[in-house]
Amino acid sequence: MPLISKTTIDEVNSRMDAVAVVQDYVRLDKRGGRWWGLCPFHSEKTGSFTVNPEMKAYHCFGCGKGGSVLNFVMEMDKLSFPETVELLAKKLGIEIVYDNSGSGPAPDDGKNQRKEELFELYRRMAATFQHFLEKKAEGGPAKQYIIGRGLNNEMIERFHLGYAPGDRQWLYSFLLKKGYSRDFLNVSGLFSSRYPGMPLFAGRIMFPISDRQGRIVAFGGRVLEGAQGPVRADGRAPPKYINSPEIEIYKKGETIFAIDLALPEIRHTKEVYLVEGYMDAIAMHQAGIANTVAPLGTAFTDDQAKLLRRWAEKAILVFDSDGAGQAAVVKGILTCRRNGLSCAVAVPTGEGEAALKDPADILKNYGPEALQKSVKCYINDFEYLIARAKSLYDTSGSEGKAKAVSFIFPFIQTLDSEVAKDAFIDAAADAFGASRQAVKNDLRRIAAGIRQGEGKPQPHKEDKPGQVRMNDELFLLMVVAVNDMKEGNQKLYPEFRKALKINEIDDAAAKELFIALEESYINDEAGVDQFLDRIKLKEVRDFFLERGSSEEFTINPERLLADGIKKTIRKKLERQLDEIVIKLRSLKKNASPGDEEADDLLAEKMRIDEKLRQLKEDSR
Structure with missing residues (x-):
């Protein structure tokens, strides 16, 4: 078996831009001389994943994964080392040289070849379905339907829309004649698993689904009313939409409709529009809103949110205004929030008496400018939920x-x-x-x-040794540190240090940030790297890296600072008050009128009570 030469591997390593390679999978931002992003190997809301372009290596401070960029691509695409070298060599335009010296890795011919055959099959099928739509009389009604929905020929071409004929016999024999084996076709995802040779898609408008690299990996199909489509055994009408099953090259959780076309604009804006269906997504693109994607015929999933979070910071939900659509909005908000995406909601509405429910309707009835105007007006997720609850x-x-x-x-x-x-x-x-x-x-x-649950108390979970857990004190220090480091100058910390002293902070992680901030302040340092170097405890440094870009610390930071200081002071006073009460109880049996210790404690209690009362008044 021929081996990939060491010369080829060395050339790939030397010419490869580590940041560019990783950015195909993860959105990276440069901070303090390093490139940071959300780790794709574990769930996190803020980035602890870093890339070193000089060493062509990556490391995650959150989960500990790390290695060369070649290893990173292997992990992400589930490839062998030879497959990875071949993939990157093709992208870089490097000719792959093989030798038989045994000094290089052997290509994984079987697995790689099967994937390539599937990619090629789906590319051919998309072209075939598009040919039926554009050139065959049977595809005429499908083309008429698409145009009638307001989509133009440019979108038909860009999204490779097509039509699957209603004849359920032609496809299997057609592909056998093209040289594909029965075993291969039976696991290709194009045919029924219960009825071999029966195509899944017949009498349907076809929407090719691509991975982020633009390779077609699946199809969605919409039934065309009146077409000779598949007949269900129970006589009921077939489902309006069906999607390809998962196969070797297609995993639903790792794929979103139009991600390949939307990714450049998502990276640019750091925002993504999420719509309900294929037609809505295409309508948005036609209106010039290119950072638009859609789930694959199902509810928006955690896996899809994690995928989008690699490149986007904010998701804008554009769902139907009917009851089902608004229920999907609520679920979508929670899915976004669970996975670190901030969220906003746009409910498209047109002018006039027509009850327009989705972007495709607005495009059809009022044109692209009306659609742009409609979806650009949105509210944040909490405002939406409040309004929804009141409705x-x-x-x-x-x-x-x-x-x-x-x-x-x-x-x-x-x-x-x-x-x-x-x-x-x-x-x-x-x-x-x-x-x-x-x-x-x-x-x-x-x-x-x-x-x-059902009345049974849940067992208490012990923290792992060295684990950092969020609490009010740590949150307050994170607000100060995140905003001051983000702005590159210390605006909040001077106010913070006037109000609180280090001995008034109990949490160890919060104290560590307090000390790092004080040292940065004294030495007039404002850089993130210098601040990180001041944090001595690794678990605190990792916590700051993982959570530091969350918007929860940056929404009205002055208010968060003021409220946090008041809460910390109040808790300190309440603890002092509890200690005084305990001491007074112990003195009660032996104390006599005029007892100085008891009198001092009572005076201190009155002073604390007054301070707590004043804090309560200030909070109203």
């Missing part, structure tokens, strides 16, 4: 208020910090006309019910 429940009464609080509870639970939760609780209380404490009590009750 579903009558919040003028206590029962409606309680239901509205339950409705927003899952969103509140996606937030890690108590300070951030408090900010949203305040907004919900104002919107529902309820007291802040009442909303907080209801949320606490709901959380307790979920934790208890």
Whole structure:
């Protein structure tokens, strides 16, 4: 078996741009001389994954994975080393030289060849379906339907739209004549697993689905009314849309419709529009909104959100305005938030009396400019959820208020910090006309019910040694550090250090950040790299890298700082008050009128009570 020569491997390594290669999979930003992004190997909300272009290596401070960029591509694409070398060599235009000296890796001929045959088969089928749409009389009604939906010929060509004939006998024999084996066709994903030789797609408009490299890996098919499509055994109409099953080259969780065409604009804007269907996605692209993708005929999944989070910071949901569409919006918001995507919601509406529900309708009825205007007006996810809750429940009464609080509870639970939760609780209380404490009590009750399940208490999970967990003190220090390092100058820390001293902070990780900030402040340093060097504990440094780009720390940071300081001071005073009460109880039996220690404790208690009262007044 021929081996890939060492000369070829060395040339690939020397000419390869490590950052460019990794950016095909992960959005990277340069910070402090390093390239950072979200790790694709584990779930995280902020980036702890770094690439070293000089060493052509990567490392994740969160999960510990690391190695050469060649290893990275192997992991991401599930390739062997020879396949990886061949892939990168082709991208770089390097001629692959093989030798028989045994000094290089052997190509994995069988596996690689099967994948290449599948890619080629799907490319041929897309061209064949497109030929039926454009050139065959049977495809005329399908073409007429597509044009009638407002899509133009440029979009038909760009998205390789096609038509699968209603005849259910031709495809299998056609492909056998082209030299494909029965065994290969039976696992190709084009034919029924229950009825070998029966095509999955017949009498349908075809939407090719590509991976991020532009290779066609699957199809979605929409039934064309009146076409001679497949007949169900029970006599019912076939489903409106069907999609290819998963095969070797196609995994639903790793694929989103139009990702190959949308990726350049997603990288540029760091935003992605998410619509419900194929037609909606194409309509958005026709209107010039090129950073648009769609789930593959199913609900938006965690895997798809993680995929988009590699390049985007924000997702804008553009779903139908009917009940089902708005229910999908709520699920989509939670999916985004769970996976570190900030989220906004646009509900497209047209002018006039037509009840327009989706982007395709707006494009058809009012044109691209109206569609652009419609989807560019959006609100953040929390504002949407508040408005949605008020539309579903009558919040003028206590029962409606309680239901509205339950409705927003899952969103509140996606937030890690108590300070951030408090900010949203305040907004919900104002919107529902309820007291802040009442909303907080209801949320606490709901959380307790979920934790208890069927009334059985959940076992307490012990923290792992060295594990850093978010708390109010750490959140406050993260607000200060993230914003000051992001701005490149220390604006929040001077205010923070006036209000609190190091001995007033109990959490070890928060103290570590406090010390690093103080040292940076004293030495007039504002760079991220210098700040990181000041953090001595690896677990705290990794925590800061992993969580530091989350927007929860940057939404109105001055307010977060002020609230966090008040909360920290209040907790300190409450602890002091508890200690005084305990001491007073112990002195009670032996104390006499005029006892100086008891009198001093009572005076201190009165002083603390007054401070707590004042803090409470300031918080109203």
